[in-house]
Structure formats: structure tokens, C-alpha cells
Amino acid sequence: MTSTRPLxxxxxxxxxxxxxxxxxxxxxxxxxxxxxxxLLVIALLATFxxxxxxxxxxxxxxxxxxxxxxxxxxxxxxxITLSVPAIHLRLEDDIRSGAIEAHLLRPASYPVxxxxxxxxxxxxxxxxxxxIGVVALLLSGHAVPSAAMWICLVVLGVLGGFVGILLFAxxxxxxxxxxxxxxxxxxxxKMSFLLGGLFAPLTLYPVWLRGISEASPFAAQLYWxxxxxxxPGAATVLRAFTYEVLWIAILSTLLAMIWRVGLQxxxxxxx
Amino acid sequence: MGxxxxxxxxxxxxxxxxxxxxxxxxxxxxxxxxxxxxxLLLWFMxxxxxxxxxxxxxxxxxxxxGILALSVGLAGVFAGGYRDMAAVILRDDVDALLTQPRxxxxxxxxxxxxxxxxxxxxxxxxxxxRFAALRWSDLPVLLFVLCGSLTVFLATGVLxxxxxxxxxxxxxxxxxxxxxxxxxxxxxxxxxSGAMKVVVYTFVPAGFVVLVPVAVLREHGLxxxxxxAGAAVGxxxxxxxxxxxxxxxxxx
Numbered sequence: 001m002t003s004t005r006p007l008x009x010x011x012x013x014x015x016x017x018x019x020x021x022x023x024x025x026x027x028x029x030x031x032x033x034x035x036x037x038x039l040l041v042i043a044l045l046a047t048f049x050x051x052x053x054x055x056x057x058x059x060x061x062x063x064x065x066x067x068x069x070x071x072x073x074x075x076x077x078x079x080i081t082l083s084v085p086a087i088h089l090r091l092e093d094d095i096r097s098g099a100i101e102a103h104l105l106r107p108a109s110y111p112v113x114x115x116x117x118x119x120x121x122x123x124x125x126x127x128x129x130x131x132i133g134v135v136a137l138l139l140s141g142h143a144v145p146s147a148a149m150w151i152c153l154v155v156l157g158v159l160g161g162f163v164g165i166l167l168f169a170x171x172x173x174x175x176x177x178x179x180x181x182x183x184x185x186x187x188x189x190k191m192s193f194l195l196g197g198l199f200a201p202l203t204l205y206p207v208w209l210r211g212i213s214e215a216s217p218f219a220a221q222l223y224w225x226x227x228x229x230x231x232p233g234a235a236t237v238l239r240a241f242t243y244e245v246l247w248i249a250i251l252s253t254l255l256a257m258i259w260r261v262g263l264q265x266x267x268x269x270x271x
Numbered sequence: 272m273g274x275x276x277x278x279x280x281x282x283x284x285x286x287x288x289x290x291x292x293x294x295x296x297x298x299x300x301x302x303x304x305x306x307x308x309x310x311l312l313l314w315f316m317x318x319x320x321x322x323x324x325x326x327x328x329x330x331x332x333x334x335x336x337g338i339l340a341l342s343v344g345l346a347g348v349f350a351g352g353y354r355d356m357a358a359v360i361l362r363d364d365v366d367a368l369l370t371q372p373r374x375x376x377x378x379x380x381x382x383x384x385x386x387x388x389x390x391x392x393x394x395x396x397x398x399x400x401r402f403a404a405l406r407w408s409d410l411p412v413l414l415f416v417l418c419g420s421l422t423v424f425l426a427t428g429v430l431x432x433x434x435x436x437x438x439x440x441x442x443x444x445x446x447x448x449x450x451x452x453x454x455x456x457x458x459x460x461x462x463x464s465g466a467m468k469v470v471v472y473t474f475v476p477a478g479f480v481v482l483v484p485v486a487v488l489r490e491h492g493l494x495x496x497x498x499x500a501g502a503a504v505g506x507x508x509x510x511x512x513x514x515x516x517x518x519x520x521x522x523x
Contacts, residue, residue, distance in 0.1 A: 033447055041454070047462045051325045061320035180295060183302020183387065190309030199313065204320060 012108050013116040020120025024085070034082055034125065035132045041078050042136065045199065046071035061204055066230045068143045070200065075133050076226035077198045080157055083129055084164035085121035090114055091172025092181045095266070104263075111259050115169055122161045130157075145229055152237050156225035159244040163221040166251035167192070173255065176262030196222035201230055220247040278377045282349050285384035296386045303390025307340060310457070311394070325461025332459060333402035334488060335481045339456045340395030342420040342480060346428070347388025350380035353425055354449070356432035357442040365521060376429065376514055409488055415496065416484035419503040423479040426506035427452055429514055436517025448475060456481040476506065 024031065049070040056062045066073075091114060094100040103110040137144060145153065167188060174184045192198065196218035202210050213219050224240035290296055314336070318329040346353060356379055359365065368375045399405060405413065431448045435441035455470075455477035463471050463478075472478040479502040487495035 030443060033444070037447070037451070040451070043467070044455070044458060044462065047464075047467075048324065048458060051462055052321055055321075055323060055325070057322055060322050178295075178298065180299065183298045183306075186302050186306035186387075187309075190306045194309050194313055200317070205316065206319075209316075 009108070009112070013112055016113050016116040017120040017123075020085075020117035021124045022120070023117075024121040024124040031125070031128055035128060038078060038082050038129050038132060039136060041082075042071065042075045042133070045074040045078070046140070049074070049200075064204055070230070071140065071142050072137065072145065072229045073201060073226050074199065075137065076153060076157065076229060077196070077222045079126065079129050079133050080160045080164065080222055080225060081192070081198060083122050083125035083161050084168060085118045085125070086168070087114060087118040087165055088168045088172035088181050088185050090118075091169065092175040095172075095175040095262075100266075111169065111255060115165060118165045118169075119162065122165060123158070126157060126161060130154075145232075149228065149232060152228055153225065156228065156237070156240050156244065159241070159248065160221045160225040163217055163244060163247050163251065164192070166248065166255060167217060167221065169255055170251065170258065173258045173262055176258075176265055191216075192218040192221060195219060197226070198222055201227055203227075203231075215243075217247040217251060220244045274374055274377060277373055278381050281378060281381040282384065285351065285381060286348065289384045289386040299387040300389045300393075303387035304394060307390060307394040311336070311398070324459050327459035327461050330402060330404035331485060331489070333398045334405070335459070335485050336457065337395045337398030337403050338417065338420055338484050339453065339481050340391040340398065341417060342395075342424045343453060344388045344391030344393075344395055345417075345421055346425050347385035348392060349384070350425055351383040351385040351388065352380045353428035353432065354383070354385060354446070355442075356380075356429065357435035357445040360432065360435035360517075360521070361439065361442060365518075369522065375518060376511070380425070380429075405488065412488055412491065412496070416487050416499055419499040420480050420484050422503040423476050423506045424452065426503075426510035427476055427480075430506070430510040433510070433514045433517045436521050451475045452477050452480060460485065476502070479503075479506070 046069065049065070053062060053065050053069060094103065094110075094114075100110065103113070168185070171181050171185045171188050175181050178184065195213040195216045197205075197213065202213045202219060202223050205213060214223070220243045224243050228236050228240060314332050315329070317324075318332070322328070352359070359379060359382070365375065365379070368378055371378075399413070428445070428449050431445040432441070434445065438444075452475050455475055460478070460482040463482075468478075471482070479499070483495060483499050483502065487499055
């Protein structure tokens, strides 16, 4: 049974979002560890790209690298990647253990509650990792983006993180059919690294792959929010925003459909 | 029955258990292979565009990732218990082993075989055979450094999992450190300098898991071989000592 009052549904979702945020904040040690990991990864990748840029081998793509390096770009893509909570594990646990049955009795949509909870975690992680990233950027001596750029980055970064949550929620839903979601998770994660441009902007990719990647949900998660730091401009921001909203709509619809089919299967034949 | 025979029997049983659910086994193996395929595609694309990074070329990175994949894969297949050893300690599952007359550490390592690790083994073997520019004459040295790399990797896993005897939050920390080792072992050695170089040769020993083995295979020097052997013995001894100290505390 699900409540039909839209406002009540929004209030419930916001309450669960706060619970997710509080739970993430409570795990201070884990949050700190993630911060250290983030610093390590961006230091590693920034050094890597600085080394590539320094070589400037003739006849290579070095000339296409931005003058300021790719430190800020990889800082943004990693910021989003490391902020997305492992919602697929939550869904897998609930579905495999049968704990999901208790949720079905409640007057609220189970996927909406889990996604809201993950959004709470996402916002806390993005706040913390974002602060670490900004401090690291200021200390590193790299060029700092303008104030307008920061606002765009925050909006597009949060939307990108939400695309990530929806993608991994879809992975979690595969538990209705598979015992373990880890193989699907690993494939989606690596597709996100490759097609999302985690390590390098899609502009460095071969033309055939660039087109496919740009239109993928993985680019909406990582590339489009981050590319505004290497190709700034209103048109890029607008394009990024459009892709993100489009993919949020598509993935939400897909998630609702898969949830319905999976639930019917589970109620009919169990897990 | 000797300790080695017991270990082999227990690993054999763990591998048969991992095979038992055929669909799940193939799915995990396939998933890991595809996962590794995406990583390799990224590197192939990178070297197609840039040719070199700090003197490292595609064959060097293929050698590095091949060694890493084989070490992580073999550890997962034949000593998969390392992955969640901290959780086993924290759940007090060690109690049941304490009543038995055999060494505890090998039994903890052999209690699980990770199905997806076969994917790493396959990809690692293909990379070394096909893309790493190795010759048949390199085989003895390759086997030697693989043993060293596997020992250092497993010892690191055991060392940090053993912290669970003292610290309750050691489970995620131990897994994070192992993930750090894998992450730092996935990039060419030329990018490490200063403090990072110290980290990769001490606390998170990616240097001994892949960088020294790559250097030994490319340069064939005796100092490299001795360094590898010394690191393997040193890390194994450290992990064994810390584990035994933790076990004594647990018993007490």
C-alpha cells in the first residue's frame, strides 16, 4: 500500500534523506578514510597527467591536453565517483535476505526510500570530499575556477551523483534475478570509468567511442559535470545539464519498471 | 596428515564449493574478466594516443598488470580467506580452530576460494603471454617474481587483517589497504616520487607487488632478485609475527 498524498511522500523522502545523511556523518572514521583515499587518488592521477603532459611526444595527443593540466578535471570526476554510496549492496542484502518483505508492508515506496537514504549519504560525502578537494586545489597552486564555475560544479556534481545512485540502484535490482550483484556492479563500474571519462576527458577518445560515450548515462554521471572545467562556457553547462536531467528521467523510469517486474517475480516464485 | 597436505585438501574443498553454483561461478568469472577488459581497453587507448608515460610503454604496463592480476587472482583462488580474514577474527570464528591441532593461519586462508579471482588469473596469464614482450627464457625469473609478488600481497592482507585482534574497526581498514595496494599497483612506477615512493615501498607495498618484479624482468639483475626475495621473506615474517602476537592476545 502506498500513500497517494504527494506532499506526504516528499516529506517521507526528505526524512529518510536526513537519516541517510546522519548515518553517513556518524561513520566519521569511514568518512575520513574516504577523504584520505580521495586525496591519494587525485594526487596520483594529477601526477600521472602532469608526467604525460611533460613528455610532449610528437605525433601524440599531448597537444590536446589543456594547458592547466587535468588535475581539476580528475578531481571532479573522482569527487563524484567516491561520493556515490553503495546502494546496490543495500538492495542486494534486502532482496537476498528477504528483509525487503518488511518494507513492502510500509506505506511508502521501497526504492524511493532507499534512493532518498543514499542521496543523504551522497550529499554528506560530496560536502566533505568537496571541501578536501578545494583545500588540496588551493595548496597545489593549480588555477582555481571562477565563482560562477563553482556554482555550476556544485549543481552538476550533485546531479551527476544522483545519476550514479540511479545506475547503481539498477545494479542492485539485478539481485531479483542473480544471487550476487558484484559481477554486474564491476562491469557497470568499469563502464562508468571508461565511458564516463573518469581518468581522461572524452575529447581525447577516438571519434567513434567519443560519440557513444558522450550520449551514455556514464558521461552524464562524470564527464559532463567535470568537462566544464576544461571547456568552460554557457553552452557546455547547458548541454551538461540537459544530459543529466534526461538520464535522470530515463533511469528513473527504467528503475520503476524493473522494480515492478522484479517484485512480481519475487512474490510469485521467491528468490 | 602434513600441514601442506591439509592446506591443499582444504583449498580443494573451497574451490569445489565455489564451483558448486555453476551459474554464479561463470557469472562472477565473466564479470571479472569483462571488468579487467575495460581496464585494459583504457590502457590500450591511452598508449595508442600518448605512446609513453615516464618511459613506460604498453608492454611494460601489460607486464605490470599481468603480474598484478595473476598475484591477486592466485591469492583469491588459493588463499581467498585473506579477503575477509578480519571479519572472521571479529566474529570469533577463530574459536573453533583453536581446539584443533593444526596451524590456524593456513586454515583461515584456505577457508574460501573467490570465484571471480579466476577471471584475474585468466587475464593475467593472457597479458603475460601475449602483450608483455617476455621471452621463454624469462620464465624462471617470472615464476620467481610471481611467487615474491604473491607472498608480499598476501602478507599485506594478513598483516592488516590481524589488526582485528586489537581493533574492532579493522575490517574495512584491512580491505581498504588491500584495495590501496591494488590501486597503486595499477600505475606505471615512473609516477612515484618523494613521499609517495616511500609509501609504495613500505606501508602499501605496491612497489614489491609489481614495480620490483617489472624491473627484475626488464633488467635481469641479481640485486633485483635479492630485493624481491628479501621483501617476500620480510613481509611474510612480519605478517606471521603480527598474526601470532594477535592470536596470543586472543587466546589470553
